[in-house]
Amino acid sequence: MQLRGRRLKFTAVAALVVLSLTGFSTGRGHRSGGDGGGGGGCSSSSQSHDSSSSSGGTSGSGTYRDYDDDDDYTDDTYDDSGSSDATTTLQDATVKLIDCATPTDAYATVEVTNPNAEGAYFTVTVDFLDADSDRVELGSADEFVAANETATVQVDLSSPGVATQVDRCVAERDAPAN
Numbered sequence: 001m002q003l004r005g006r007r008l009k010f011t012a013v014a015a016l017v018v019l020s021l022t023g024f025s026t027g028r029g030h031r032s033g034g035d036g037g038g039g040g041g042c043s044s045s046s047q048s049h050d051s052s053s054s055s056g057g058t059s060g061s062g063t064y065r066d067y068d069d070d071d072d073y074t075d076d077t078y079d080d081s082g083s084s085d086a087t088t089t090l091q092d093a094t095v096k097l098i099d100c101a102t103p104t105d106a107y108a109t110v111e112v113t114n115p116n117a118e119g120a121y122f123t124v125t126v127d128f129l130d131a132d133s134d135r136v137e138l139g140s141a142d143e144f145v146a147a148n149e150t151a152t153v154q155v156d157l158s159s160p161g162v163a164t165q166v167d168r169c170v171a172e173r174d175a176p177a178n
Contacts (some may be wrong), residue, residue: 090177091115093122093145098152100169101128106160107139108169110153114145121145122175126155131167142178 099109108126125140143153155171157163 088118090118090120092174092176093124095124095171095173095175097126097169097171101157101163101166103164106157106163107154108171110155110171111150112143112145112153112175113150114147116177117147119144119146119149120177123178124153124155124175125172127170127172128157128162128166129168129170130165133168136165137162 093115094113096111096113097108098111099105101108108128110124110126112122112124114120114122121142121144123140123142125138127138128136130136137157139155139157141153141155143151145151157166
């Protein structure tokens with residue numbers, strides 16, 4: 001009977017050694033470092049048990065923690081609503097020619113309509129042509145237009161003397177956001 005008792009003790013000690021070497025715990029004892037551990041389980045040899053250098057995983061509460069500095073993604077690319085706040089692509093504004101340059105007014109007047117839900121700067125381009133449809137000058141202007149609004153913009157010629165050569169103006173129909 002004494003031999004049988006020793007075998008049971010040896011078997012119990014051997015089982016505890018094997019279990020402790022494989023990382024299995026009974027869940028008893030105190031928790032350290034607030035790592036949220038609880039209950040038993042297995043761990044692999046590649047798992048880090050140091051919460052300051054952990055690369056993530058699950059804790060007993062089921063929440064994910066990512067402590068490493070080499071994030072696979074950045075948390076700041078999403079706002080509180082969960083949508084991406086990466087730069088949104090704005091639609092081009094539409095341009096309508098109102099008046100062409102005259103000998104007394106060295107500029108063309110255009111209306112710029114912003115179809116976007118946010119204000120932006122748009123580049124308006126006007127081609128100033130002579131009577132033979134040859135380019136006298138290509139003018140442009142950057143103008144801020146509020147969201148879903150229309151603004152009147154003047155596109156100036158380089159000098160008043162050039163205005164005498166202008167017969168007609170052609171405005172680019174679209175003004176890109178910049």
